Amino acid sequence: MARTGRRPGATQTREEILRAAREQFAEFGYDGATIRGIARAAGVDPALVHHYFGAKEQVFVAAMRLPFNPAEKIPAIIAEHRDDPAEAIIRFFLGVWDAPETREPLLALIRSAAGHEDAAAVVQGFMNDVIVHRIAEEFGFAPLRAAMIGSQLFGLVLMRYVVGVEVVRTADAEQIVAIYAPAIRAVIEGGDA
Amino acid sequence: MARTGRRPGATQTREEILRAAREQFAEFGYDGATIRGIARAAGVDPALVHHYFGAKEQVFVAAMRLPFNPAEKIPAIIAEHRDDPAEAIIRFFLGVWDAPETREPLLALIRSAAGHEDAAAVVQGFMNDVIVHRIAEEFGFAPLRAAMIGSQLFGLVLMRYVVGVEVVRTADAEQIVAIYAPAIRAVIEGGDA
Numbered sequence: 001m002a003r004t005g006r007r008p009g010a011t012q013t014r015e016e017i018l019r020a021a022r023e024q025f026a027e028f029g030y031d032g033a034t035i036r037g038i039a040r041a042a043g044v045d046p047a048l049v050h051h052y053f054g055a056k057e058q059v060f061v062a063a064m065r066l067p068f069n070p071a072e073k074i075p076a077i078i079a080e081h082r083d084d085p086a087e088a089i090i091r092f093f094l095g096v097w098d099a100p101e102t103r104e105p106l107l108a109l110i111r112s113a114a115g116h117e118d119a120a121a122v123v124q125g126f127m128n129d130v131i132v133h134r135i136a137e138e139f140g141f142a143p144l145r146a147a148m149i150g151s152q153l154f155g156l157v158l159m160r161y162v163v164g165v166e167v168v169r170t171a172d173a174e175q176i177v178a179i180y181a182p183a184i185r186a187v188i189e190g191g192d193a
Numbered sequence: 194m195a196r197t198g199r200r201p202g203a204t205q206t207r208e209e210i211l212r213a214a215r216e217q218f219a220e221f222g223y224d225g226a227t228i229r230g231i232a233r234a235a236g237v238d239p240a241l242v243h244h245y246f247g248a249k250e251q252v253f254v255a256a257m258r259l260p261f262n263p264a265e266k267i268p269a270i271i272a273e274h275r276d277d278p279a280e281a282i283i284r285f286f287l288g289v290w291d292a293p294e295t296r297e298p299l300l301a302l303i304r305s306a307a308g309h310e311d312a313a314a315v316v317q318g319f320m321n322d323v324i325v326h327r328i329a330e331e332f333g334f335a336p337l338r339a340a341m342i343g344s345q346l347f348g349l350v351l352m353r354y355v356v357g358v359e360v361v362r363t364a365d366a367e368q369i370v371a372i373y374a375p376a377i378r379a380v381i382e383g384g385d386a
Contacts, residue, residue, distance in 0.1 A: 113356050114307030120356050128359045143360045147352060148372050151361065155348025159340060163306050163313050166321045167336045168344065179341050182383050186375040 014052055017042045021063035026118050030060065030125025057130055064109055067102035071130045075138055086185035087177060093153050094173045097161060107161060110154075114162075141188075148187050156180065207245055210235045214256035219311050223253065223318025250323055257302055260295035264323045268331055279378035280370060286346050287366045290354060300354060303347075307355075334381075341380050349373065 020042035024033040035056055039046040053059045061069045074089070081088035096102045112119040127150065136146035156176070159168040168176070213235035217226040228249055232239040246252045254262045267282070274281035289295045305312040320343065329339035349369070352361040361369070 111307055114304055114351070124356045124358050127356065132358060132360050144364050144368060145372055147358055147361045148349075148369070148376070150358070151348035151352040151373075152345050152376065153348065154351045155344035155346065156341075158307070158347045158351060159344040163317045163320065165317050165325060165340055165343070167325050168340045171337050175337060176341070179338055179380060179383060180344075182379040183341070183345065183376040186379040187372055190372060190375050 013042075013044065013048070017044060017049055017052060017059075018063045021059050025060065025063065025122045029118075029121040030123075030129065032125075035059065057126075060126055065105035066109075067096060067105065071134055074131070074135055078135075078139060084185070086188055087181040089149070090153070090177050090180050090184055091173070093156070094176060097157060098173060103161060106157075110157060110162060145187055145190070149184055152180065152184055152187070206235075206237065206241070210237060210242055210245060210252075211256045214252050218253065218256065218315045222311075222314040223249075223316075223322065225318075228252065250319075253319055258298035259302075260289060260298065264327055267324070267328055271328075271332060277378070279381055280374040282342070283346070283370050283373050283377055284366070286349070287369060290350060291366060296354065299350075303350060303355060338380055338383070342377055345373070345377055345380065 017038065021033070021038045024038045024041055027033075028037070033056065035049050036046050038059060039049045042049070049059065053062050057071055058069065060066075073092075077088050077092055078085040097106065109119075109123060113123040114120070127147075131150060132143045132147045135141070136143040139146075156168075159165045160171075160176075161169075210231065214226070214231045217231045217234055220226075221230070226249065228242050229239050231252060232242045235242070242252065246255050250264060251262065253259075266285075270281050270285055271278040290299065302312075302316060306316040307313070320340075324343060325336045325340045328334075329336040332339075349361075352358045353364075353369075354362075
């Protein structure tokens with residue numbers, strides 16, 4: 001029977017690559033890890049890693065089981081809501097985090113970054129390179145300003161899902177959007193830094 | 194030789210009470226722990242706990258080695274800068290967190306709340322009762338709005354000190370004040386929720 005490109009064991013190979021990727025990211029950080037090193041640790045050719053996942057960024061997204069690639073999703077939201085991205089960003093963010101199936105892998109990553117310096121280094125590298133710098137450049141933001149939007153969103157994660165402060169945990173998503181969108185807008189539109 | 198009120202072993206007794214308090218908070222949460230229970234666990238009279246520390250809130254502040262009591266400090270800052278508390282709050286906050294001796298105990302508490310559900314319950318109880326509700330009431334804020342200011346500040350902690358995203362970690366405090374004060378002001382002044 002002819003197989004259409006999928007080798008037997010492809011699923012295992014993918015899993016083996018992702019396992020190796022998690023190890024390499026933990027050992028060398030996001031910046032230090034390479035496709036070549038991940039391939040070597042998984043015992044496969046670097047071209048196969050690229051074939052399955054793409055660039056290092058996509059390997060990271062798959063390895064950390066992120067529900068989407070923020071480097072693609074966030075610019076798409078901003079582009080779609082050019083007039084007022086703040087409200088769209090916070091609404092999308094709450095949608096992702098309020099749904100248990102997308103929340104769980106993100107929560108695991110945050111908990112691990114808060115508790116372990118290795119994990120913190122991985123998250124910091126990805127956020128700094130991909131989220132802060134790349135997205136900021138694309139939209140002509142100061143990188144610090146992009147990071148401060150991230151800071152507001154991560155604070156919300158801490159209050160609503162990690163620590164679970166009652167008044168935030170039980171609030172309706174739209175109540176949070178109403179209070180927080182103007183704050184995110186203030187960072188986006190502020191012109192003095 | 195006459196002693197002036199300090200019994201021998203007072204330091205040990207204080208430490209014993211604080212140790213008992215940490216255990217009681219971890220076991221019963223902030224809401225569930227009582228001065229009576231802490232006293233019993235420390236083998237002392239409840240009046241002695243009150244004599245050394247005051248109310249449960251002050252026992253918590255001492256037990257967690259917080260550098261100050263936020264329930265007293267934050268209202269003082271707001272009262273002192275009635276016209277524009279946002280900038281004063283963020284500048285004070287950065288001062289506390291940028292100094293290693295005040296940062297360390299706070300960082301320990303955050304790390305532990307992020308990684309352990311018991312610790313998260315303790316932090317959530319204190320923040321909900323003392324920071325969110327009491328301060329919000331005092332200044333006529335909606336509690337959710339007070340919590341969203343906390344959310345912005347905790348996000349900053351995550352980005353600058355815990356994960357340490359480079360562009361935030363290395364930023365000058367005044368750069369952060371310039372970007373973040375308008376965002377905090379937007380939450381304070383927004384009238385629609």
